[in-house]
Amino acid sequence: MRIMKTPFITKEQAEEIIKKYPTPFHIYDEKGIRENARRVKQAFAWNKGFKEYFAVKATPNPFILKILQEEGCGVDCSSYTELLMSKACGFGGEDIMFSSNVTPDKDYLLAREFGAIINIDDFTHIEHLDKLCGIPELICCRYNPGGKFEMHNQIMDNPGDAKYGFTKAQIIEGFKILKQKGATQFGLHSFLASNTVTDDYYPQLARILFELAVEIQKETGCKFKFVNLSGGVGVAYRPDQRGNDIMNIGEGVRKAYEEILVPNGMGDVAIFTEMGRFMLAPYGHLVTKVLHFKHIYKEYVGVDACAANLMRPAMYGAYHHITVLGKENEPCDHVYDVTGGLCENNDKFAIDRKLPKIDIGDILVIHDTGAHGFAMGYNYNGKLRSAEVLLKEDGSTQLIRRAETPEDYFATFDFSDFFKK
Ligand SMILES: *Cc1c(COP(=O)(O)O)cnc(C)c1O
Numbered sequence: 001m002r003i004m005k006t007p008f009i010t011k012e013q014a015e016e017i018i019k020k021y022p023t024p025f026h027i028y029d030e031k032g033i034r035e036n037a038r039r040v041k042q043a044f045a046w047n048k049g050f051k052e053y054f055a056v057k058a059t060p061n062p063f064i065l066k067i068l069q070e071e072g073c074g075v076d077c078s079s080y081t082e083l084l085m086s087k088a089c090g091f092g093g094e095d096i097m098f099s100s101n102v103t104p105d106k107d108y109l110l111a112r113e114f115g116a117i118i119n120i121d122d123f124t125h126i127e128h129l130d131k132l133c134g135i136p137e138l139i140c141c142r143y144n145p146g147g148k149f150e151m152h153n154q155i156m157d158n159p160g161d162a163k164y165g166f167t168k169a170q171i172i173e174g175f176k177i178l179k180q181k182g183a184t185q186f187g188l189h190s191f192l193a194s195n196t197v198t199d200d201y202y203p204q205l206a207r208i209l210f211e212l213a214v215e216i217q218k219e220t221g222c223k224f225k226f227v228n229l230s231g232g233v234g235v236a237y238r239p240d241q242r243g244n245d246i247m248n249i250g251e252g253v254r255k256a257y258e259e260i261l262v263p264n265g266m267g268d269v270a271i272f273t274e275m276g277r278f279m280l281a282p283y284g285h286l287v288t289k290v291l292h293f294k295h296i297y298k299e300y301v302g303v304d305a306c307a308a309n310l311m312r313p314a315m316y317g318a319y320h321h322i323t324v325l326g327k328e329n330e331p332c333d334h335v336y337d338v339t340g341g342l343c344e345n346n347d348k349f350a351i352d353r354k355l356p357k358i359d360i361g362d363i364l365v366i367h368d369t370g371a372h373g374f375a376m377g378y379n380y381n382g383k384l385r386s387a388e389v390l391l392k393e394d395g396s397t398q399l400i401r402r403a404e405t406p407e408d409y410f411a412t413f414d415f416s417d418f419f420k421k
Helices: 011-020 029-041 062-070 082-089 105-113 122-135 168-180 201-220 246-264 277-283 312-316 407-411
Strands: 025-029 051-055 076-077 098-101 119-122 139-143 147-153 154-157 185-189 223-226 270-271 284-295 299-303 323-324 334-339 348-355 363-365 387-391 397-401
Touching: 011 284, 011 363, 011 397, 025 029, 025 277, 029 051, 029 062, 029 387, 051 062, 051 246, 051 277, 076 082, 076 323, 082 098, 082 105, 098 105, 105 119, 105 122, 119 122, 119 185, 122 168, 122 397, 139 168, 139 223, 168 185, 168 201, 185 201, 185 312, 201 223, 246 334, 277 284, 312 348, 323 348
Parallel strands: 025 387, 051 076, 051 270, 076 098, 098 119, 119 139, 139 185, 185 223, 223 270, 299 334
Antiparallel strands: 025 284, 147 154, 284 299, 284 363, 323 363, 334 348, 387 397
């Protein structure tokens, strides 16, 4: 599946939207989000209990959460405020997966109050949770197999260096203790590699977790209600990458399920996922305007967005494709660094990027910002967080988060007289 990087808005649409909501802003494609969510559901339709718990941290916006709720998704929360946002959207009980780590007591208490499924990150938290608020009947543990996670003789990630999860010995002992403490239904979770662009990641992870679930069930008598494959399904950020085929992924997991769980009498185990990136990344754009040019040792295009609006390039050197609206069919015969205005030299959306000739005032679309985009934003240099806009299915737009104002930036000084109006 080769992805042509075509924006979901045209130049004319962008110009209309900018009249109402000045750049920079993130815009989300409701139609794309819904169609993709339906494909995910279809890919796992063979599993009776299947549920996608959208990772709230990827795109923490109640309007987005509502759309996913209408498509049958639950939410995966990692913090107190994500729990509050989810509750405000009408999620509760087993619609919420609480997958946190280094968890504060007040977060556990809120998760417990909301009836969320608690996914314990560490062995020591069993005792801690029990003392704090008791062990719920349904409980999940996060597994870390250690070592390196390899696929096709290639190292995908390094679980042995990751802070998450129980070791194998701990998880077997952990389930025994949880059962003694009164839990009756169990879940198993693991997250071994991020942004995987291969259809084999979930099937391979599923095999590891299914085999472990069989072993634990035999050894401890714990009955598994679900296996949670967590996140990590990637998207094709680069135009020459092949995107993941979710139908093929669902089929791969089904095969592992039929081979491992079904013969062991575990054909009633539900499959859960906690995808963030795959659910939202391609359906968001960061829209920004060209403010300045600079010709020194390199050619710089300065835009009104910066790393505070999209941190991935600065933080990971991540590639995000850029389209100059209205110049989609022009030759990419110029080479630019596209930069924001932070006093940080890593504030570059693109380095040595081949693009069409850019003019001041051009509107750029930075692709695949729908997940881990706005969400990772920050206020360095006193930059304000942007608005978020929803492109609805009928082509109209809706403001789903207003842009920050200086008053918002100064709001945490409201105890003092400095910024009183
Ligand atoms: C971040 C995270 C996810 C979502 O990851 P994606 O790569 O966006 O799919 C899911 N589960 C947990 C526990 C996470 O920390």
